[in-house]
Amino acid sequence: MKIYDRAGFPNPARIxxxxxxxxxxxxxxxxxxDRIGAEHKQPAFLAKNPFGVIPxxxxxxxxxxxxxxxxxxxxxxxxxxxxxxxxxPREKALIHMMQKRAEAELIxxxxxxxHHATPGLGTTLQAYKxxxxxxxxxxxxxxxxxxxxxxxxxDTVLQERSFVAGSTFSMSDITVFxxxxxxxxxxxxxxxxxxxxxxxxxxxxxxPGVKQRSGQTFLPEDLxxxxx
Amino acid sequence: MKIYDRAGFPNPARIxxxxxxxxxxxxxxxxxxDRIGAEHKQPAFLAKNPFGVIPxxxxxxxxxxxxxxxxxxxxxxxxxxxxxxxxxPREKALIHMMQKRAEAELIxxxxxxxHHATPGLGTTLQAYKxxxxxxxxxxxxxxxxxxxxxxxxxDTVLQERSFVAGSTFSMSDITVFxxxxxxxxxxxxxxxxxxxxxxxxxxxxxxPGVKQRSGQTFLPEDLxxxxx
Numbered sequence: 001m002k003i004y005d006r007a008g009f010p011n012p013a014r015i016x017x018x019x020x021x022x023x024x025x026x027x028x029x030x031x032x033x034d035r036i037g038a039e040h041k042q043p044a045f046l047a048k049n050p051f052g053v054i055p056x057x058x059x060x061x062x063x064x065x066x067x068x069x070x071x072x073x074x075x076x077x078x079x080x081x082x083x084x085x086x087x088x089p090r091e092k093a094l095i096h097m098m099q100k101r102a103e104a105e106l107i108x109x110x111x112x113x114x115h116h117a118t119p120g121l122g123t124t125l126q127a128y129k130x131x132x133x134x135x136x137x138x139x140x141x142x143x144x145x146x147x148x149x150x151x152x153x154x155d156t157v158l159q160e161r162s163f164v165a166g167s168t169f170s171m172s173d174i175t176v177f178x179x180x181x182x183x184x185x186x187x188x189x190x191x192x193x194x195x196x197x198x199x200x201x202x203x204x205x206x207x208p209g210v211k212q213r214s215g216q217t218f219l220p221e222d223l224x225x226x227x228x
Numbered sequence: 229m230k231i232y233d234r235a236g237f238p239n240p241a242r243i244x245x246x247x248x249x250x251x252x253x254x255x256x257x258x259x260x261x262d263r264i265g266a267e268h269k270q271p272a273f274l275a276k277n278p279f280g281v282i283p284x285x286x287x288x289x290x291x292x293x294x295x296x297x298x299x300x301x302x303x304x305x306x307x308x309x310x311x312x313x314x315x316x317p318r319e320k321a322l323i324h325m326m327q328k329r330a331e332a333e334l335i336x337x338x339x340x341x342x343h344h345a346t347p348g349l350g351t352t353l354q355a356y357k358x359x360x361x362x363x364x365x366x367x368x369x370x371x372x373x374x375x376x377x378x379x380x381x382x383d384t385v386l387q388e389r390s391f392v393a394g395s396t397f398s399m400s401d402i403t404v405f406x407x408x409x410x411x412x413x414x415x416x417x418x419x420x421x422x423x424x425x426x427x428x429x430x431x432x433x434x435x436p437g438v439k440q441r442s443g444q445t446f447l448p449e450d451l452x453x454x455x456x
Contacts (some may be wrong), residue, residue, distance in 0.1 A: 050381060063322070064320065065321045065322070065325055067328040067329070070320075070322070070323075070324035070325035073317065073321050074317045074318065074320065077316075077317040079316050079318060088305075089301065089302045089303075089306050089375050090302065091307060092301040093293045093299065095298075096295065096298035096301050097293055097294055097295045097298035100297060100298065101295070104279075105279070125415075139367070153278060171290065194405040221290070
């Protein structure tokens, strides 16, 4: 198997955590995609994923799998012990519900804010900014507000449960964790009063499989190219 | 089990098809949510789903499951024969990849076009329109273009396969099918040259479980309230 990604980017980080937890890293070959240089928008990469996003998993039979949920379902079910995606119908349902919410209410709006209301990855990669970009950045900033509301939602969830989808760690925890990493890199802070979310984050950061990835948002060379 | 939905709306239609295919309709109680009257944004419904979208599945133990993928995973796995969500890791991965694409590249942009670039469901429900709404409807119309590109993508996929995620019908076929129903209701036509997509659609419309739902986009009384 081969993963095409870029270390440090939010969605690649999700799958790197899955690989660590499932002890699969040694079975995987990694191909680095120059995300800032827009390599993922070139024909060679678009043949792997026509929508031009990373990460992509290439199976040994040549099948390409993209989208983090799909890649996680594959990797988690390989050994017949789906600890991240659930066993019972109820577990599967709660994990997929929270996975969708973690994307729609956190990691996606953070990405939209980053690309539309900040210089993001630069104009080569993101030529189109939302209509109000030159002025108030209205739509992009609404996405930031949505992400902050998403954090408040996950805080209420974590007041009642140990993990995002129940009493055990799942793929949806990884998505919220990566969402908070990305938010921080984009300049969106977790509200001070989101105490349960902050405590959960500190706990998750210490888990085996997650610990190796904690805090690694963007490679140093990529940060330099982004002007940090 | 109980489903809170509104017959004829796109996402409820997805789950109604799942229920038909899995022969579960008789085990389900239905609660109709007045979507146009914004009942799904009132406290009683928000207690079931804080993000105020339908459908929602209530389990017998009182657990609420929302998001179509999550509800489908639940219903499809109840009998231990997950014909819609896959058995092998590769099947699961391809189905989830195509499910995500069917949402992101078809049903979601159709919804954004409908709500932001047309009168949609009216100003009570959708007070905020995208910035250019009063003039060119720029962002909303880009979403229409994205949906049309999505149709072209699914057409190329269906040139090579019988169904969206492979050789058998899956949950991702239901999502594309509902996406095309919604597109039609919103005034977006499937391009004439998307022959494989059109042929697939005609075939899917005749499948047991789907046939009962074909063409039922919005209840007649809802269409009347929308001014049709």
